[in-house]
Amino acid sequence: MQLLIEGIFNGISIGAVLLIAALGLAIVFGLMGVINLAHGELMMLGAYTTFVVQNGFRQIGGPLLETYIFFALIAAFFVAALAGLVLERGVIRYLYGRPLETLLATWGVSLILQQFVRSVSWQLVIGLVIFCALFFGALWAISKRSNFYRIRNWAIAILAVLGAKISWEIAAALGRRFGLALTQPWFGAQNVDVTAPSWLRGGVVLMGFQLPYVRLFIIALTLICVVGIYLFLGRSPWGLRIRAVTQNRSMSACLGIPTAKVDALTFALGSGLAGIAGCAISLLGSVGPNTGQNYIVDAFMVVVVGGVGKLVGTLVAALAIGTINYLVGSGTLALISTPIQPLVDFFTFFATTSMAKVMVFALIIAFLQVRPAGIFPQKGRMVDA
Amino acid sequence: MTRRLGRRKFLLYGSATLGTSVLLKACGNTTTTDANVAGSPTATTTSAASGDTIKVGILHSLSGTMAISEKSVVDAEQLAIEEINQAGGVLGKQIQAVVEDGASDWPTFAEKARKLIDQDRVVTIFGCWTSASRKAVLPVFEDKQHMLWYPVQYEGQECSNNIFYTGAAPNQQIEPSVDWLLENKGREFFLVGSDYVFPRTANTIIKAQLEAKGGTVVGEDYLPLGNTEVTPIITKIRQALPNGGVIYNTLNGDSNVAFFKQMQGAGLGPDRYPVMSVSIAEEEVKAIGVEYLKGHYAAWNYFQTVDTPANQKFVEAFKAKYGSNRVTNDPMEAAYIAVYLWKQAVEKAGTADDLEKVRMAAYGLSFDAPEGRVTMNPNHHISKVVRIGEVRDDGLFEIISSTDGAVDPLPWNQFVADTKGFACDWSDRNKGGKFKLDA
């Protein structure tokens, strides 16, 4: 009996983490067809935001500290959404309809973001600001010229190099002048600590088994997010527009739906959810430059298994993968199959956490043999793209 | 039509390549010798010390998964180099460090080691963290008869003439900590580790040791590097140790954070489930959060709280250079003393270029390190004090046990049947890296 409760609870709690990590992806990938490999890094931004908010509240101190997590959730949502918006406007909008290229571009973005949190310091920020001012300022000045379109590409190339050089020199000079105050990295290459507020530490004891509060919190948070998205997509006017654009972009455009705005909004929403996920996982795991990398493949698998474009599929897939992962990894399967010796040997071989991962992925690939389009495939006739 | 064309094309290409290859093979033999002359400078004749600087290499991961740990080791090495340079350098010459990024990728480590040796002509290299990266560069160093200073505690079972190990061998960290646990905490052990070579070897040693000393291993599990879902492991721990017991933790990096956070969530606290870690130092405590670690243990040779004048100086200098919120830890200290030991060896040998001389000069050197007095042994490891620390409220360690004097290193483990009775001595040509001790 206890085995069963533990199995169910742990399966759900692992599934909830997977689900919250995959939710944003399900929206971006499912609705827009954009493969966002920087999704993990958006989660990382959310986690770092949590760290910053936590430290801010520590400065203030007092009873307010215990509530920092709620502010952190909101802040993480907006920081990640903003980053997503910049990403969409700056890069992805040029790549719609070319999913494989967005994949490469977002991988590049993820590398940049990883290195960014490692080496971000006031020096770097000042350098960046100067660069942007120089580059876009000069570009604006040049755009007044009549032959702008002919020299555009060359101008950009030259300005980029020149601007980078100048801003680099200024930043380096400032760094030498002010020393550590400017050059010390904000976060550094090391992980940073996010400590859950004290009411989230510990857990409820139920039949000799402790349900951690953090897990319960994440399950609740995931539920709220799922319901929230469901209502947003299903009931709100913008949700309606998003669905319309998903189904038929050109027809929606003809009917006056601002597709560019819808794209930006959808992407920002998905990114914001990644931020929330980052905040949630910071309570369970590490917060560091590699945080995002640890989740990205799992999140994609959840979306693919669930069936693209279906929230309910993502939900079921996350729970299923979570439960199987737990059952295999904890050796419960080996325990259950006691009477049959070969089965026991088989499951014991896979009963370490790392081999469980092998097993789960192998199962996923096998499952896709049976249902290539996931648990809940999108219905209707589709034109191959 | 097109098919015929295709086939004809194939024939053409095939014959062309075949022709060239035959041609090349014919001439191949003569060219190889030419190539050798041009392509392979003899390794030991390095010329870095010419002029008024001495070039040394620093080879750690500055990007990728291992950057978390290795970046601070680079900081410590650069601090030592800066200090030495300010005090007048080595043999009157300034040290110039060439920093390369191993990118957490083992082939890259091998490539960069070769580059530092062949192209930059450095006289020694300080580097590597993971065993895998050390194993990757080892053939390069042996091939070129070059010198590496390796600053991290590791699993032993290796003794190369070309590497100086300034971290702990297993008998200077793992074995004493297991003894301490057996004496003070209990006889039932659960082993948790990351899925790579150090934890697996460490656990092999622990199992052999426990068998010899009357403890038992009730379970073990390995997490993939970077994995943050530890629920299944916690279930296993609870099933294997329903009434509490010792957990021996060789997890690395990110997984530690998840492990301790989720242990506390599941109600497995240090009172009943004390965790002994060998990869958690001051930096990691800071990254995990003191709240989750309070009351758990770690075994090292150095803690920031070690009370020696040399340590005070080291900590102050480090904070002044990198910021007051930074902490020092064991691998950083080991990297720091590696630079100083190398400097001493070079001064004793009177040359930085003749690596054989420097190597011989290094044996028997002592240095007042932050951790206390250390001595370089002829087996390329150093004698050091072993300490057990308990995490306290400010994130530093309370030293609750330490050995009376420095413990001599044993690279070949004496509990594992395969290496029992073996030792290493490079000062004697007849003995070398692995010889059988007389019983």
Added chain:
Amino acid sequence: MIDTLLGIPGLRRERQTRRNLLIEAGIISAIALVLIFVMPLILSGFELNLLGRFLALAIVALGIDLIWGYTGMLSLGHGIFFALGGYAIAMHIKLQIPSTSSIQLPEFMTLYGVTELPWFWRPFYSFPFSAIAVLAVPAIVGAILGYLVFRNRIRGVYFSILTQATTVVFFNFFNGQQKLINGTNGLTDFRTILGASVNAPQTQFAIYTLTILFLIAAYALSRWLTSGRFGRLLMAIRDDESRVRFSGYDPTGYKVLVFAISAALAGLAGAMFTLQTGIISPRAMDIGFSIEMVIWVAVGGRASLVGAVLGALLVNYARSRLSTEFAENWLFFQGALFLIVVTILPDGLIGWLRHQGVNQVRSLLGSRQLATYPSLETDPEVQHEREVLSKETSE
């Protein structure tokens, strides 16, 4: 090449094609000769070794180009095949234990209590078997994986994600098997191959030469596959798979075949790379590495074999240089490279040279752009219209 010559009568066309082919073969052999004879004189031992490694990577780039550039399948799992090839040759080398040694096992095994050589190691005593395994094992794994995936008509991004997941499976598996294949550390510390010391300069030069020959062979094979009927079919699959299906072809077999070939090329590359690096470890199955392979091809230019080779060489050279110059911040450059290639140079360097490079240079020099439709330029009616227009604007 053929399509540009449309309009020339058959016989002449054929003769012309043959001449072009001869020229191409000549250029290639010239480059090969330079690489083999001149480079060792110019470059130091380390640089030559680096060049050899890049050339090995160029082989895998050709493989990626075959399936991505020509067939439109973006594989993010070629690291697997690369590693399999590397492991195959490394296992053979690890079994070259001098007969004087008391234990006839690779040294890592004894440390973990393995007393008997595992069964799957045994065949690797034989060099011919290992050499074949370098190609065959990746090809078979690729074929099985490909069959399972393509049979279900999984394609596009799903295929990419699936291959990525497979990488994770293989990585964890190889990483976890400490006793059998030395886990994370991988196989390293190579001593002898075919009786010669692996690290001896002569052997390394022989391997370098061999890499060049294999690269040429791989190029020739890819060139043969992509020209002619088979190549056009691949491109048809890339451009519209459904239409190919409707035309009565079953693309599955072709896709599996080309995927297996591409996997075999990756295995070959892995083996040559391993021989020159001296290590093969599960890190080769890291997700990042497989994605990097794709970017080499993207930089050089998709659907251009020369581009793939060029891209692999350029990117790796840049990577090596940048990570030396900016040890701490070079990831910024790598990330930027991904962005720039995708947004500004979608056709890669070769594509840019072919389509725009000439025009760009001309426009910069102030001369008139080359026309998109040359026939319009000579059309008198168009000329007349233009004159009228320019008169109107000037007035």
